[in-house]
Amino acid sequence: MAVLLRSSASATTAGPSSALLATFGRGRLLPRVSPQRRTFVGRASAQPLEVCAKESITAPGRLGDCPFTQRVLLTIEEKKIPYDLKLVDLANKPDWLFQINPEGKVPIVKLEDKWIADSDVITQAIEEKYPEPSLATPPEKASIGSKIFSTFIGFLKSKDPSDGTEQALLDELASFDSYLKDNGPFINGETISAADLSLGPKLYHMEISLGHYKNWSVPDSLAHVKSYMKSVFSMDSFVKTRALTEDVIAGWRPKVMG
Numbered sequence: 421m422a423v424l425l426r427s428s429a430s431a432t433t434a435g436p437s438s439a440l441l442a443t444f445g446r447g448r449l450l451p452r453v454s455p456q457r458r459t460f461v462g463r464a465s466a467q468p469l470e471v472c473a474k475e476s477i478t479a480p481g482r483l484g485d486c487p488f489t490q491r492v493l494l495t496i497e498e499k500k501i502p503y504d505l506k507l508v509d510l511a512n513k514p515d516w517l518f519q520i521n522p523e524g525k526v527p528i529v530k531l532e533d534k535w536i537a538d539s540d541v542i543t544q545a546i547e548e549k550y551p552e553p554s555l556a557t558p559p560e561k562a563s564i565g566s567k568i569f570s571t572f573i574g575f576l577k578s579k580d581p582s583d584g585t586e587q588a589l590l591d592e593l594a595s596f597d598s599y600l601k602d603n604g605p606f607i608n609g610e611t612i613s614a615a616d617l618s619l620g621p622k623l624y625h626m627e628i629s630l631g632h633y634k635n636w637s638v639p640d641s642l643a644h645v646k647s648y649m650k651s652v653f654s655m656d657s658f659v660k661t662r663a664l665t666e667d668v669i670a671g672w673r674p675k676v677m678g
């Protein structure tokens with residue numbers, strides 16, 4: 421069968437519990453929008469956005485562990501834009517994926533009849549098309565915390581405890597902690613903005629994977645970072661779009677083993 425449509429399994433854990441999820445198999449040229457689709461809250465007149473996302477590898481039919489996709493979904497959720505989720509098995513990419521994004525990557529979103537790839541481009545385009553509520557981060561704050569993800573990956577991949585990768589991550593987190601102390605609780609102050617929606621999923625992956633593979637956690641001395649993570653991770657939109665812990669662990673395994 422070319423197209424499988426599934427309701428999500430559970431409302432209690434990660435994933436878009438109220439969405440009708442679609443998994444597209446090989447052989448179909450373009451994803452078809454389900455006539456039975458259910459949409460998310462708000463903007464009654466708007467056509468739901470189509471969002472291609474990674475499918476779970478541990479629980480097929482559920483949202484997978486892509487922090488870039490979660491960033492896009494958080495943006496859409498915070499703006500209360502209706503959307504349909506189309507899950508893609510990245511281990512067995514369908515042909516249509518390469519037609520709408522030659523790189524074969526997700527997230528991809530259809531905006532004004534055009535498929536757009538890359539979370540930077542997508543979130544910017546959504547901000548322009550749906551300016552309210554504004555999630556714009558002032559340019560001078562947009563790169564706050566942006567080195568945390570690469571330093572986390574460096575430490576995760578490291579096999580030598582004395583190679584400085586842990587310290588590099590701690591330095592980035594300490595710098596973010598001191599920024600939050602003076603400017604927080606979020607990157608743009610009192611309100612959540614695009615930079616938080618980009619960083620939050622990456623910190624979530626950091627917490628789960630370093631906890632699992634290195635028995636490591638953010639030190640208590642970095643209290644502002646800890647409280648930032650707690651606040652972001654407990655947002656309704658975050659809980660609704662976060663990956664399963666098992667998927668995050670499985671997703672990073674090749675990097676750890678490689």
Ligand SMILES: N[C@@H](CCC(=O)N[C@@H](CS)C(=O)NCC(=O)O)C(=O)O
Binds near residue numbers: 488
């Ligand atoms: N720069 C891209 C990165 C997207 C990306 O790397 N997506 C991963 C899943 S998290 C993917 O589709 N990987 C499939 C592949 O590399 O073949 C963005 O921000 O959207």
